[in-house]
Amino acid sequence: SSELTQEPAVSVALGQTVTITCQGDILRNYYASWYQQKPGQAPVLVIYGKNNRPSGIPDRFSGSISGNTASLTITEAQAEDEADYYCNSRDTSGYHLTFGGGTKVTVL
């Protein structure tokens, strides 16, 4: 299956750590990338590959992968981290891409 499954919503207290997951068989062979999207804005790449952050992304964002699950961790979450987060990966068709359904992160 090329589907990616994410939890619909999670919440985290300000300053605490939250991990969101992305599950799918394709993750056994391909890394995921993670995107942050705030209301009314375009998505922004936050993590790609094994655990790479683009320039300008705070180091409180980190990624990992194990088996069929990729994870995005936000350490010491800030109010500005409240957003929707999407994972994405190749699918078994080769050059096709697929997104997870997204996780809404609420910072309390």
Next chain:
Amino acid sequence: RLQLQESGPGLVRPSETLSLTCTVSGGSLSSSGYYWAWIRQRPGKGLEWIGTLYLSGSTYYNSSLKSRVTISMDTSDQHFSLTLNSVTAADTAVYYCARVEKGDANNYYFFYFYMDVWGTGTPVTVSS
């Protein structure tokens, strides 16, 4: 710094053709190694990959849209385009263009893709 900007009509009639353009600035559409993609987001929904284009002209499309979609590029004019035929209300969405980079394979994982630069998005409504 590379920037992408989508443009096109905000309103399209049902059964007609949607045509959008993504203009590349601050970099070259002809740069080797990059792919270029269209993604859309229906109101209140998640992101949906539409398709990807490589400099060679190779295209890859979402199977659910493949019969209606074409992505092409004009390197001389620094833009690439999306055409979606026979639109319905279900095609109402914000459409984004993005640059796609290819990540290297290693001993455990095959090569992968990620979208490192996005346009701001353009809303399209399909309605009569």
